[in-house]
Amino acid sequence: MSHSCCPLKKATGFCHCWHVEKRSSLKSDSFKIEEIVNETGCLSIIVLGASGDLAKKKTFPALFNLYRQGFLQSNEVHIFGYARTKISDDELRNRIRGYLTESADAKEGVSEFLQLVKYVSGTYDEPEGFQALDAAIAEHEISTNTAEGTSRRLFYLALPPSVYPPVCTMIKAHCMNKSDLGGWTRIVVEKPFGKDLESSEELSTQIGSLFDEPQIYRIDHYLGKELVQNLLVLRFANRMFVPLWNRDHIDNVQIVFREDFGTDGRGGYFNEYGIIRDIIQNHLLQVLCLVAMEKPVSLKPEHIRDEKVKVLQSFLPIEDDEVVLGQYEGYTDDPTVPDNSNTPTFATMVLRLHNGRWEGVPFIMKAGKALNSKKAEIRIQFKDVPGDIFRSKKQGRNEFVIRLQPSEAMYMKLTVKQPGLEMQTVQSELDLSYTQRYQATVIPEAYERLILDTIRGDQQHFVRRDELKVAWEIFTPLLHRIDNGELKPIPYKAGSRGPEEADALLERAGYVQTHGYIWIPPTL
Numbered sequence: 389m390s391h392s393c394c395p396l397k398k399a400t401g402f403c404h405c406w407h408v409e410k411r412s413s414l415k416s417d418s419f420k421i422e423e424i425v426n427e428t429g430c431l432s433i434i435v436l437g438a439s440g441d442l443a444k445k446k447t448f449p450a451l452f453n454l455y456r457q458g459f460l461q462s463n464e465v466h467i468f469g470y471a472r473t474k475i476s477d478d479e480l481r482n483r484i485r486g487y488l489t490e491s492a493d494a495k496e497g498v499s500e501f502l503q504l505v506k507y508v509s510g511t512y513d514e515p516e517g518f519q520a521l522d523a524a525i526a527e528h529e530i531s532t533n534t535a536e537g538t539s540r541r542l543f544y545l546a547l548p549p550s551v552y553p554p555v556c557t558m559i560k561a562h563c564m565n566k567s568d569l570g571g572w573t574r575i576v577v578e579k580p581f582g583k584d585l586e587s588s589e590e591l592s593t594q595i596g597s598l599f600d601e602p603q604i605y606r607i608d609h610y611l612g613k614e615l616v617q618n619l620l621v622l623r624f625a626n627r628m629f630v631p632l633w634n635r636d637h638i639d640n641v642q643i644v645f646r647e648d649f650g651t652d653g654r655g656g657y658f659n660e661y662g663i664i665r666d667i668i669q670n671h672l673l674q675v676l677c678l679v680a681m682e683k684p685v686s687l688k689p690e691h692i693r694d695e696k697v698k699v700l701q702s703f704l705p706i707e708d709d710e711v712v713l714g715q716y717e718g719y720t721d722d723p724t725v726p727d728n729s730n731t732p733t734f735a736t737m738v739l740r741l742h743n744g745r746w747e748g749v750p751f752i753m754k755a756g757k758a759l760n761s762k763k764a765e766i767r768i769q770f771k772d773v774p775g776d777i778f779r780s781k782k783q784g785r786n787e788f789v790i791r792l793q794p795s796e797a798m799y800m801k802l803t804v805k806q807p808g809l810e811m812q813t814v815q816s817e818l819d820l821s822y823t824q825r826y827q828a829t830v831i832p833e834a835y836e837r838l839i840l841d842t843i844r845g846d847q848q849h850f851v852r853r854d855e856l857k858v859a860w861e862i863f864t865p866l867l868h869r870i871d872n873g874e875l876k877p878i879p880y881k882a883g884s885r886g887p888e889e890a891d892a893l894l895e896r897a898g899y900v901q902t903h904g905y906i907w908i909p910p911t912l
């Protein structure tokens with residue numbers, strides 16, 4: 389490393405500047421699940437609902453990033469957009485172009501990538517559109533494959549769940565992989581998968597009658613986030629956490645999602661679902677499973693998903709007095725939202741597990757839109773030190789915080805001696821901030837990682853049917869009470885912390901807030 393920046397080096401022979409070294413680390417080989425084989429040959433990715441919000445903001449950008457990094461090869465892959473909107477190939481390309489890259493070095497690839505994208509227009513419940521789609525895919529397969537080529541077809545349903553059944557029926561009837569020489573047909577379905585236990589089971593049965601479970605990828609993009617994927621490693625590859633991760637040491641766990649904007653033009657969708665179905669029943673519950681589950685037998689997808697199901701089966705019913713709902717003022721100004729809407733845009737609730745590891749430990753789930761900040765994190769608060777000779781309890785407890793976004797980090801809040809002559813204690817932290825520690829690493833977008841998993845046939849980070857069923861069992865009684873108007877959201881100001889009653893619930897559940905200390909993400 390050159391130390392020419394240091395003015396004292398000449399006099400002392402040493403550099404006195406601080407440098408953040410770009411250290412190489414000891415890395416293990418990446419883990420490969422034995423059954424997953426790297427395949428080659430023609431790959432068709434079909435984005436259904438290509439005219440929509442998710443497709444332009446997440447699906448196409450993720451595909452572009454995979455292409456840019458060489459995971460999608462131009463001699464193998466073709467991407468098809470499909471929707472009812474009547475637009476040309478170029479119109480679709482122009483719609484998505486602006487979402488593809490922010491970095492200058494990636495600009496060149498954009499036009500090449502867009503040439504791989506074609507558009508087919510059609511309805512979701514009639515054969516004609518799907519026959520045209522099948523013909524377009526087949527044409528690509530014939531032109532790409534050598535005589536003995538395979539055919540891999542990935543259908544990404546970026547659509548409202550209400551159209552999943554007709555779309556799956558049409559795919560099954562008209563668009564399946566036909567090659568005798570190998571390949572597959574897979575479908576990716578988005579959340580929310582149903583509205584309650586009954587509708588979700590109905591949807592699962594309909595889709596299950598058309599596709600086998602290994603062909604269905606129920607995506608929950610929180611499972612593709614870097615720090616969520618780190619949870620298994622953190623918990624099961626670090627000896628120091630093993631004795632601490634249980635009811636003997638942990639007082640409470642919080643899993644928090646906050647957004648500083650409202651429903652932003654998605655009011656019609658959101659009002660039908662609400663914050664519990666949109667965020668808590670899927671994203672936060674999946675995170676909770678990874679925090680609470682036992683060590684799986686191996687990293688095989690089925691072993692991991694078996695452990696998640698056991699956690700989900702251990703929940704006690706949610707009590708109404710452990711739920712606070714909110715709705716931000718101005719939510720019903722959206723013309724697609726009825727004035728008398730009872731839909732919560734905020735919820736805090738306590739979930740309780742009835743098992744040996746977690747009995748008595750509240751898992752506090754908190755999610756809200758139009759709040760005063762945007763972040764998602766897991767906050768594990770430890771119990772007080774018995775016989776605390778420093779009386780440091782007043783300053784705050786040990787907390788292990790996993791910041792999922794923004795500024796990915798994990799930090800451990802500790803009580804330490806305040807530097808100086810006095811014996812005083814102060815709250816501080818051990819901090820692993822990703823922007824600082826992994827400066828040269830670009831953290832992949834969740835969708836990028838998960839789409840790559842679907843191509844590779846890795847189901848580890850996708851939700852299995854029985855997992856989904858138990859997830860709905862937990863929330864359906866509460867959701868029905870809200871839908872029936874038995875529980876009402878409390879109004880809160882947009883840009884606030886949410887209803888004050890939520891803080892009171894946190895306190896009742898045992899969370900002790902640290903006063904006068906805040907973690908600040910380090911800057912470079």
Ligand SMILES: NC(=O)C1=CN([C@@H]2O[C@H](COP(=O)(O)OP(=O)(O)OC[C@H]3O[C@@H](n4cnc5c(N)ncnc54)[C@H](OP(=O)(O)O)[C@@H]3O)[C@@H](O)[C@H]2O)C=CC1
Pocket residue numbers: 437438439440441442443471472473512545546547548549550551578579580
């Ligand atoms: N947007 C987001 O940030 C996220 C979305 N999701 C999920 O992804 C899926 C797609 O979301 P999003 O893109 O926002 O949805 P959109 O409302 O943008 O719908 C996508 C496309 O589906 C078609 N469509 C819309 N409503 C209907 C309808 N009632 N009947 C038939 N077709 C319809 C439209 O295409 P056309 O009219 O051209 O056929 C539309 O462009 C949903 O399941 C959503 O919950 C999940 C995570 C985040």
Ligand SMILES: O=C1O[C@H](COP(=O)(O)O)[C@@H](O)[C@H](O)[C@H]1O
Pocket residue numbers: 609647666667764
């Ligand atoms: O699934 C959804 O997630 C987004 C938040 O995703 P994030 O990756 O930005 O945290 C949320 O805005 C949306 O309402 C919901 O449908």
